[in-house]
Amino acid sequence: MRIAVINETSAADKNKDIVAALEGRGHDIINAGMKKTGAQPELTYIHTGLLAAMLLNLKRVDLVVGGCGTGQGFLNSVMQYPGVCCGLIQNPLDAWLFGQINGGNCISLALNFGYGWAGDINLKFIFDRLFSLEQFGLGYPPHRQESQQQSIRMLNEVSKATHRDFAEISAVLADPVIKPVLSYPGVAELLDIDAVKDSRIKKSLLSRK
Amino acid sequence: MRIAVINETSAADKNKDIVAALEGRGHDIINAGMKKTGAQPELTYIHTGLLAAMLLNLKRVDLVVGGCGTGQGFLNSVMQYPGVCCGLIQNPLDAWLFGQINGGNCISLALNFGYGWAGDINLKFIFDRLFSLEQFGLGYPPHRQESQQQSIRMLNEVSKATHRDFAEISAVLADPVIKPVLSYPGVAELLDIDAVKDSRIKKSLLSRK
Amino acid sequence: MRIAVINETSAADKNKDIVAALEGRGHDIINAGMKKTGAQPELTYIHTGLLAAMLLNLKRVDLVVGGCGTGQGFLNSVMQYPGVCCGLIQNPLDAWLFGQINGGNCISLALNFGYGWAGDINLKFIFDRLFSLEQFGLGYPPHRQESQQQSIRMLNEVSKATHRDFAEISAVLADPVIKPVLSYPGVAELLDIDAVKDSRIKKSLLSRK
């Protein structure tokens, strides 16, 4: 799996813990956001939410691991975009249930709130459970599986119905939202806009550089 | 404050606990969703998310208290819509931090996961903290307040940029998503479509009845 | 390892979840307490604490898994006796840290409080972590290991200094505390008093039957 780790500024000091917890699992890890709290250029959850959504919508990654101080800000930011299903994950059982029931493509971590001794080990335990699932979105408990799988499919349809498409979104986002993302070190290479197949999205993104 | 409580089927048996925990605070409580797990007609989180978003976007309520088994489903459902900021709330400190930092208009409760002895009392404690805030969205900790308040404003702008407007959304949502909501007992009175001032939304909603 | 599972009445309906979570690990599981809430004869945490302490002090088992509604009652009960180190364990990280830092011989589970959906799976995750430790009581974090290992040794010494020995305790405990334990189905076989080598303890226990 191709996984992007994307940290905003307030909890960027925990970035190394996330990367360490993801390593050695055979996944391709892309450390796309901040690595140190307060470093320049700075990304808030407004920016990391957009970057996460871009990487998912352009199919540059399969899963995004983001977060912020409490996890709620990044969650609300990334959920503004189409094609995202994000869980707030604080412990191994959260991870297991979210993977099992919701089968999403994004997780938001609480990286300051509740993050003390062995917070790094908790991250390892979280990813152990998330990646131990045989199938994402199978459902739980068993008697609710069919209904839950149907809900996942409906949620995908709703997401398309309620959002503008990514070409439109890329065109209308305000400069202070999109410019810091497109100019962030490494993002151009990661997005690889020239290789974007959808000509409308490509044109739209190129116009914002 | 006008508050809607909206339960989906899997955790509807906890509806009475939520209502009890909200009572006696001087708020106007509207119990708009299911009251009993498995009752007919049944609403899933797909439906309660839409109902919540409708009530918020039509300004019928100021706050929605929703949830589901883990809280993640309702959260992902209601976040598909514009003008919603939703927190996953499991304990009093979550509530306080979400109100303080994110200042949202919707909370999603975990109503089966982690809900055991004194789950009802935990809800009381959660609302005690949420409603004790002098100001929603003030920010925390102090040195992050200005940045966080700016993020709230930007999130509002992003929400408008990325979503279709509510008239369009009401027009394009699939029947299995919108029909069960519009026909749910009590919803017509609550939405009061005839009184909707925005003529496009009004027309759109009337066309789906 | 030889492990006793000991439930008191208020959470005895979770007994089957504990046993299931412990199975298949190569340990010898002894289900010594209640199996059903409210069944007769009934054991409270006063009794399960004593039974746990007896099994540990007579070296009939290596580890006791107990608990009650919140876990605090059993914890306080079993900790009245010498030779017991008990952790209150609610999630996998608790288990890991307790095993790593305290290296105890007893855990107390919260079996009604916070016990909802997937509570049984949480138990599996807890035991996965507890039994994955290479060494109990190694210490964490690394720079605190030596100090923590010394504390464990001192705690053992304190336990001997502050408690009466088990022969005296067995002699002086009030009837309503010890009689329901000694007469509980299966306990006589498990304690196997005739085989107790310490003649004072043997004599003391025989006098209470």
Next chain:
Amino acid sequence: MRIAVINETSAADKNKDIVAALEGRGHDIINAGMKKTGAQPELTYIHTGLLAAMLLNLKRVDLVVGGCGTGQGFLNSVMQYPGVCCGLIQNPLDAWLFGQINGGNCISLALNFGYGWAGDINLKFIFDRLFSLEQFGLGYPPHRQESQQQSIRMLNEVSKATHRDFAEISAVLADPVIKPVLSYPGVAELLDIDAVKDSRIKKSLLSRK
């Protein structure tokens, strides 16, 4: 109420948060342990557990607020002594349930594990709930009250039956356990051994100075 705050070394930097969270409630707060991690002389949970037990058994305080990195070490240490009922408290509902069900005289806080953003505010919320109880040890839920109150009374009796009395304990504890406590700055004044009425305890403590 007279409350002692007693910190050991690993989490002593949180001492100021505890004291701040207890202030302004009309209680008499005695800050008896360490104030800074790693300061000299250093107390481990072995020492703070004994100090807590001494203050409770000599009736110098009504309640002890202690803790350590995870809370489990202090808990196991203080529980070695007679007359102590201690809860591991991590959130407001823990505090409420422990006060309501167990009605103890000591609480152990997790001060490194899970202690991140707003950890200080969590402490305030914890004490708000603990001190809002009309009566300690009333029981919860209602149908379990009588049984739980009886368990509290039996636990007191068990504690006397299983422990040596405090005079004996004071006499036999190893030097590395008791000496650092008796010589810790402020402890002599607090214990006020000359004023101890029980002549055996007085004599025993004087012999260890």
